[in-house]
Amino acid sequence: MRYPCAVFLLLFLTAACAGGAASSVPTEPPPTTPPYPVGQMTDQTLVVGGVTRQFRVHVPAGTTTPKAVVFVLHGGGGEGLDVSVLGQHALSVFRTVADREGFVVVYPAGLPANDAQRLAGWVDCRADNTVASAADDIGFLAALVERVRTAYGLTSARMFMTGGSNGAQMTHAFAFNRADLVGAVATGSGSLPVTPKTGGCATGPSRPLPIMILHGSGDTQMPWGGGCVADIGGNCNRGRVISAEATRDRWLQINGLGGVTPTTTVVDSSAADAGPASRFDYPGAAPVRWWRLDGAGHTAPSRTVLSPPNPVTGIQNRDIEFAEIVWAFFKARLP
Known part of the structure; x- marks a missing residue:
């Protein structure tokens, strides 16, 4: 009868604490194949609380022991797991970066919302979001992070989470509830809730x-100055968020950096967008890096996956590549 590795670890520790010989504890032979297929992206499932959840795993060629795992959360709406399709969404660029850097990318899937459109989304910290499903997304993501971490034999310090829009809000929510499971997080166009x-x-x-x-200063869907989220129908049924700057300040408070003066870097490599990207670094044991994209709307910034100006989502910033700057931040946090 075969047991999970975690069981044998528990038996080993029990025997050691009791003074038993380590050699008397059965050992699990090393796996002959990686936990997920190498050199491709595959669809996987995980049952949490009786609900079957979906996720995609991209493992670069030649990567059997990754240096890290990055969980990339899609936004609310119709894209779902399609954000992983190369060339279709800026979040797909994480696959390209992973191939170069040797980390694994996991794209989890949210469940349909309770509005008329029934599009995939996440149940984050907004208490006044009346269209969210009843899913336990914190529980799902916690189980998923632990599943993948254990499969690769990595520490929590090598687990990272990021997302855009509703995926960013879910990343905030996960960090607020399960900071023990990740080494760092990154968010794009997603603010903390008012309620x-x-x-x-x-x-x-x-x-x-x-x-x-x-965050883009021209974002109206996740309002830069705070307010109703994606209030297309005028009902504010997706809840309210605080401003982008207030979200930054909340994290500065959490990380004990309220009195720190940031260093500033400005990137303005494209004339096809609305303004430069300014980076503010607040150094410390748990640093905060804040990007202000002048005039940019809700679309994730990218130099390679370009989106035309849209009356709803606004103008995309093209000075920076979201996946590249996120990985640069995560890479610097590796043990």
Whole structure:
């Protein structure tokens, strides 16, 4: 009868604490194949709380022991797991970066919302989001992070999470509730709620956590100055968020950096967008990196996956590549 590796670890520790010989404990032979197919992206499932959840795993060629795992959360809407399709969405560029850098990318899938469109989304910390499903997405993501971490034999310090829009809000929510499972997080165009749910969503993370935050000053869907999220129908049924700057300030408080003066870097490599990208670095044991994209709308910034100006989502910033700057932040946090 075969047991999971975790069981044998528990038996080993029990025997050691009792003074038993380590040699008497059965050992699990090393796996002959990686936990997920190498050199391709595959669809996987995980049952959590009786619900079957989907996720995609991209493993670069030749990568059997990755240096890290990056969980990339799609936004709310119709894209879902299609954000992983190369050339279709800026979040797909994480696959290209992973192939060069040797980390694994995991794209989890949210469940359909309870509105008329029934599009995939995440149940984050907004207590006033009346169209969200009843899914336990924090529980799902926690189980998924642990599943992949254990499969590769990595520490939590090598697990990272990022997302855009609703995926960014879910990343905030996960960080507030399960900071113990990740080494750092990064968000794009997703702010903290005005009315958070009780528990971790209200009290904040159990420890300071390195974070990169990005937001466009022309974003109306996740309003830069705060307000109703994607209020297309005028009902504000997706809840309200605080401003991008207030979200930054909340994390500065969490990480004990309220009095720190940031260093500033400006990137303005494209004349086809609305303005430069300014990076503000707040150094510390748990640093905060904040990107302000002048005039940019809700679309994730990219130099390679270009989106035309849209009356709803606004103008895309083309000075920076979201996947590249996120990985640069994560890479610097590796043990």
